[in-house]
Amino acid sequence: MTAGAILTASEMKGFEQDGAPGDEGGWSLMCRAGQAAADRIAIRAAGREILILCGPGNNGGDGYVAAARLRDLGLRVRVAALIEPESELCRRARDLWVSEVESPEVGARAGIFVDAVFGSGQDRPLSDKIVAAIGRLANAAELRIALDLVSGSGCDDGADLGAPYHAEETLVFAAWKPAHALYPAAGFMGHLDMIDIGLGEPKAELRFNSPPEAIPSPATSHKFDRGTVLVAAGHMPGAAWLAARAAQRGGAGYVTLAGYTDAFPPSSVVQMAAGEIDADRQDAAVIGPGLGRGEESRALAQRIIDIGCPLVLDGDILSWMKPDDVPPASVLTPHEGEFRRMFGNLPGSKVERARTAASRCGAVVCLKGRDTVIASPEGAAVVNDHAHPRLGTAGSGDVLAGLVGAELARGRAPFEAACAGVWRHGDAGCRGRDGLIAEDLLDLIR
């Protein structure tokens, strides 16, 4: 679980300049970063030789500083350079090392491989020659540690720029970068370890999702105070049923399934025909899971939209609703396919695409996946990494829709409701076991 602000490469540069003005272009920051990294690497060395592969920029500079420190600590360390230093700081750090710098093509393997080739400055795919050189040394080591980012990761969009290996650990300097959160790159990094280099807490419009604060229940509260959720029931009853149950487990005091309810057993979920809906009593509604796309389904959806309460829009409704028609207090929960159908092939990273979509429809967009991104129309965005691949199972998204519905009904604003629902859904998945099915999630929600 990670927490805190996520900075793009250019935001990171501004953060460094603001946090350490007049610092000889960042030299003392580089010394702190390289030395702190060396101290972490030393703990893991266990007598093994360390090979640090350096690049031409400041990431390479961190590598030379770390190498000098490790040598001073008495560890066995070698340095290889993939490209000669190009940045001023990297040259200065190279001078600190003074000893031999090997060629990566001929350098022998070592037990620990440290990747100081490219960090947040990577802006283009790695050449085949670079991939081969990094891959040969990295994949021959017992332990792979990356400084800031695994080389071959698109810093701002998490793209795969040819990453030649997967690290066991990545030592991250001062702030998370989008590549630590967005896949595929986030999958290359191994365990993420933040290194504080004295810049303080960064501010950013993009953050990792965090556990929601509990909503208090006053001692005298009754079922209607605890939030009422209406779930549209179409012709695929299982999906609407899961959403309704998840809304109950999410804490809503009164949940109604309305529409085609013939298939449901008698239970604590109230069931009624579309014509019986009590419009005054609904704090939030979920429209989409198992709804269908026919005329009757659309009429049911419209009837619920006309109530005017906050909405979760999921599944089928996303295949016909136009972005301009989305009611403002809504949370949309598309997977990638539904997202593309509604918003087309938008350019940019997953965060940028979710932000563009949120701004276009004027509502919160929760673009699902291993790295679910929640974006508000105002530009705030959160990436959720508190999840597990076992959540990729039929009906899991219906459970999420019901949970977000409960959060809306209990009074959270749409962006906060989406963040809380995604967190609780991911948390349930993390506590599940292999073979988990969507029904299991209901008992794991807390």
Ligand SMILES: NC(=O)C1=CN([C@@H]2O[C@H](COP(=O)(O)OP(=O)(O)OC[C@H]3O[C@@H](n4cnc5c(N)ncnc54)[C@H](O)[C@@H]3O)[C@@H](O)[C@H]2O)[C@@H](O)CC1
């Ligand atoms: N004050 C500072 O200077 C600090 C810098 N830090 C380090 O500095 C890094 C960022 O440094 P830079 O902005 O110099 O960027 P990098 O060192 O990540 O890389 C930039 C260099 O690599 C080249 N390059 C990028 N992609 C390439 C590719 N595919 N093939 C060949 N060459 C490529 C660029 O032309 C440039 O010379 C951070 O990731 C972090 O490791 C940290 O030490 C924190 C403090």
Ligand SMILES: Nc1ncnc2c1ncn2[C@@H]1O[C@H](COP(=O)(O)OP(=O)(O)O)[C@@H](O)[C@H]1O
């Ligand atoms: N690999 C994964 N890791 C974590 N969460 C995942 C993964 N794959 C899917 N999920 C989550 O599972 C849910 C699946 O939703 P969706 O595709 O709408 O399923 P369904 O329509 O079957 O209910 C989403 O919340 C998504 O973020």
